[in-house]
Amino acid sequence: MTCERIRAMIDDVARDRAAEPERAAVAEHVSECPSCARSLEEARALASLVSLAGPTTDLDDSFTRATLSRIQSEKVRPSVWSRIAGRVSVPALGGVALAAAACLVLVLASPAGFRHHSGTGSSVGVESAPAVAEASADEDLNALESLDLAQAADEETDPFVDSAVVELSRAGASRYMVAGLGL
Amino acid sequence: MTGATTTMTASPRTGVMDTTDSMLVRRCLEGDLGAYADLVDRYKNPVHRFVARSVRNATDAEDLTQDVFVQAYASLGRFRSDAAFKTWIFRIAHNRVIDYSRRQRKRRQVVASAPSSPEDEDLSPTEDLPGPARDNPITGLCRDELAARVQDAVAGLSDKLRLVVILYDFEGHSYEEVAAIAGCPVGTVKSRLFNARSELKRKLSSYIAARLPGETPDDDEGRR
Numbered sequence: 314m315t316c317e318r319i320r321a322m323i324d325d326v327a328r329d330r331a332a333e334p335e336r337a338a339v340a341e342h343v344s345e346c347p348s349c350a351r352s353l354e355e356a357r358a359l360a361s362l363v364s365l366a367g368p369t370t371d372l373d374d375s376f377t378r379a380t381l382s383r384i385q386s387e388k389v390r391p392s393v394w395s396r397i398a399g400r401v402s403v404p405a406l407g408g409v410a411l412a413a414a415a416c417l418v419l420v421l422a423s424p425a426g427f428r429h430h431s432g433t434g435s436s437v438g439v440e441s442a443p444a445v446a447e448a449s450a451d452e453d454l455n456a457l458e459s460l461d462l463a464q465a466a467d468e469e470t471d472p473f474v475d476s477a478v479v480e481l482s483r484a485g486a487s488r489y490m491v492a493g494l495g496l
Numbered sequence: 497m498t499g500a501t502t503t504m505t506a507s508p509r510t511g512v513m514d515t516t517d518s519m520l521v522r523r524c525l526e527g528d529l530g531a532y533a534d535l536v537d538r539y540k541n542p543v544h545r546f547v548a549r550s551v552r553n554a555t556d557a558e559d560l561t562q563d564v565f566v567q568a569y570a571s572l573g574r575f576r577s578d579a580a581f582k583t584w585i586f587r588i589a590h591n592r593v594i595d596y597s598r599r600q601r602k603r604r605q606v607v608a609s610a611p612s613s614p615e616d617e618d619l620s621p622t623e624d625l626p627g628p629a630r631d632n633p634i635t636g637l638c639r640d641e642l643a644a645r646v647q648d649a650v651a652g653l654s655d656k657l658r659l660v661v662i663l664y665d666f667e668g669h670s671y672e673e674v675a676a677i678a679g680c681p682v683g684t685v686k687s688r689l690f691n692a693r694s695e696l697k698r699k700l701s702s703y704i705a706a707r708l709p710g711e712t713p714d715d716d717e718g719r720r
C-alpha cells in the first residue's frame with residue numbers, strides 16, 4: 314500500500330477509531346517506512362494533546378430548569394408557521410406568496426373596476442368586465458376547482474399553484490395573466 | 497446519518513422506557529414540556545461541550561447553549577422525524593456559534609479602532625474557563641496550561657475546520673454524523689479534518705515534539 318493511502322488512515326489509527334484491516338495495514342507499512350512511522354507518532358502525540366483538553370464541566374439540573382423556565386416566561390411555543398414550513402416545499406410556498414402578491418397588485422392596480430354591492434356590504438364584483446370574459450373565467454374556475462389533488466400529484470402538478478390560479482381567477486385575472494406569472 | 501431512533505433510554509420525567517427522540521418531539525408538539533426537559537437533559541452536555549470549545553468563554557457558552565435549546569423548541573415543528581434530533585440540534589448550535597463568532601469579530605474590530613480601556617486588557621480567551629483545580633503547583637499548572645493552549649488552538653481554527661475537529665476528534669461523532677451536521681459530503685469532512693489537524697500540528701508543534709519518543713523539545717516554549 315502506498316504512503317499516501319496509509320497517511321489517510323493514520324489519524325484514525327492513532328485515535329483507535331480504525332477498523333482492524335486498516336490497523337493491520339498501517340502497522341505493517343510503518344514497520345518498513347520510517348517516514349510514515351513518524352507521521353503515526355505525530356498523530357498519536359496530537360491525539361493525546363487533544364485528549365488533554367478534556368470535557369468541560371457538565372451542566373446540572375439547574376440548566377434544564379432555567380431553560381424551561383425561560384421557555385415559559387418568554388411564552389415560546391413551537392410555531393404554527395414553522396410546522397407548516399417544515400411540511401411544505403419551498404417552491405410551493407413561493408407559488409402561494411407569488412399568487413398573493415399578484416392578487417394584491419391586481420386589486421390595487423384597478424380600483425375603478427371594483428364596486429361594493431349595495432346591501433351585502435362585503436361582496437366584491439368586477440363591474441366593467443364583459444359578460445363573455447366573466448363566463449370564460451367561470452369555466453376556467455370550475456375546471457380548476459374540479460382538479461383532483463391525487464390526480465394532480467400523479468401529473469406532478471402542484472396543488473398550491475393550482476389553488477393560486479383559482480384565487481387569481483376569482484380576482485378576475487385572465488388566463489394570459491396567469492400564464493404570464495408562470496403558473 | 498443515524499436514524500431518529502438511535503437514542504432509546506428511560507425518560508426520568510415521564511418514566512417511560514424506550515422513549516425515542518422522535519417520540520419526545522411528538523409529545524413536545526402536543527404541549528408536553530416535560531418531554532422537552534428530557535430532550536434537554538439528553539443533549540445539554542454534548543451541545544455545551546461543543547459550544548464551549550468553540551467560543552472559549554464559559555459564561556457565553558452556557559448562555560449560547562440555552563439559546564440553542566430555546567430556539568430549537570420554537571422551531572420544533574420544523575424538525576423532520578426522519579432525521580436525527582442529535583444532528584438537528586448540533587446544526588442549530590453550529591449556526592449560533594457562527595453568529596456569535598461574527599458578533600465577536602465585529603466587536604473586536606470596534607474595540608481595536610477605539611482607545612483601549614483597562615477592562616479590555618483582561619479579555620484573555622482562557623481567563624474565564626473552568627478547569628481542574630490547580631492544587632499541584634507543578635503538574636496541575638502544566639496540564640492546565642497545556643489544555644488551554646490546545647483549546648486556544650482549536651478555537652483559533654476557521655468555523656468550518658473547528659466544527660469538524662470538535663465533532664469528530666473531541667465528541668466522537670462518526671464521519672456521517674459530522675457530514676449531516678456540517679451539511680457537506682463525507683469526503684469534504686475528511687479533507688477538512690486533514691486540514692484542521694495539519695493546522696493544529698503546526699500550532700502545537702513544540703508540544704507535539706516534546707511528546708515524540710526519543711525527542712527533546714528544541715526550545716522551552718512547550719514548558720511555558
